[in-house]
Amino acid sequence: MIGRFAPSPTGPLHFGSLLAALASYCEAKTQGGTWLVRMEDLDKPREITGAADHILRTLEAFGFEWDGEVVYQSERSALYQDALSQLKANSLIYDCDCSRKEIADSAQHGIDGLIYPGTCKYKANVKAPYASRVMVHSNPIAFIDVIQGAIQQNLAQDIGDYVLKRADGLYAYQLAVVVDDFEQRISHIIRGADLLDSTPRQIYLQQLLNYPTPQYAHIPLASNARGEKLSKQTLAPAIDASQASMWLSQALKFLGQQAPKDLEEYPISNIWQWAKQHWDIQKVAPHRNHPV
Ligand SMILES: [Zn+2]
Structure with missing residues (x-):
């Protein structure tokens, strides 16, 4: 434990x-x-x-x-980059050069900020600097929390494709915490x-x-x-x-x-x-x- x-x-x-x-x-x-x-x-x-x-x-x-x-x-950027490369090799992430304003103009509000509408998913010429987003699906993610009980979330509906590495080069909390744990x-x-x-x-x-x-x-x-x-x-x-x-x-x-x-x-x-x-x-x- x-x-x-x-x-x-x-x-x-x-x-x-x-x-x-x-x-x-x-x-x-x-x-x-x-x-x-x-x-x-x-x-x-x-x-x-x-x-x-x-x-x-x-x-x-x-x-x-x-x-x-x-x-x-x-001090652990190399580990986060390895995980990102693994996801990239499996075609699970894509580059996104949307500005904050472009996203705000086209996105709906979700449970944690704007739901990214997937604008760059099939875009051919994404310009640097760009963020890396992971593609989500609409099968619910469910787990039993020891204190909060049964929790379920639909990432496609509630969150959208989310950022793993920001355009400014910072690794996102969601990626770092998963790799570290x-x-x-x-x-x-x-x-x-x-x-x-x-x-x-x-x-x-x-x-x-x-x-x-x-x-x-x-x-x-x-x-x-x-x-x-x-x-x-x-x-x-x-x-x-x-x-x-x-x-x-x-x-x-x-x-x-x-x-x-x-x-x-x-x-x-x-x-x-x-x-x-x-x-x-x-x-x-x-x-x-x-x-x-
Ligand atoms: Zn984009």
Whole structure:
């Protein structure tokens, strides 16, 4: 059993990312598994200098112990290119030189942005710089999420052919994450429900690349008092390691674990001991509306 935590270094660790770290860590550790940390730092322009180190120091101060070296996506372009070449050799991708405006003028809105209408699929002379898109089909992609239950998506209807490498040369998150999870032999993926809509795209790539599909569990999202998902964009408060006991207790309670009321008064080591003895992913509710 190999789990992972894969933050993007676009700001300090916040409560939402602590939840993902904690749930994936407890699940791995209670099953005698391995827990890896991967920095999803592909999007260099969005990265904040020093954020990756800050996240790692915060995890350490909270008492998380990861196995092996931290992997950085920014150092793994060759692996992503290999996967892209494999898809290209099997005629599963095509070049696309559509501008943002051309797509906006012709596309319908889907569940995650515009549904690319396939304009370049049969175009003969695509001009550089171009993106690479994978061709989807209309057979539903279905899986059972440990927390969210049965999920099904029709990529052709809901998403359209999606980008694996952008025209500016950046590899897309969907490709990098699939290649990394395979390369790192991740068997159990536990992460925030904001990525639930991306999972069928990732399963589809696993199928095209002949990778096994890991088990997925998507934890509910924490929101702020305005009901907005906690994220760097909504200015979620950074969690402070000097109050690690309080944050860990809050996180365990948010994840439905029946922690003693006074857990946050325990020293961190005792909280971890409690968590490792009592963690039960079946207690995590699919949705929560609990302002933090
Ligand atoms: Zn195009």
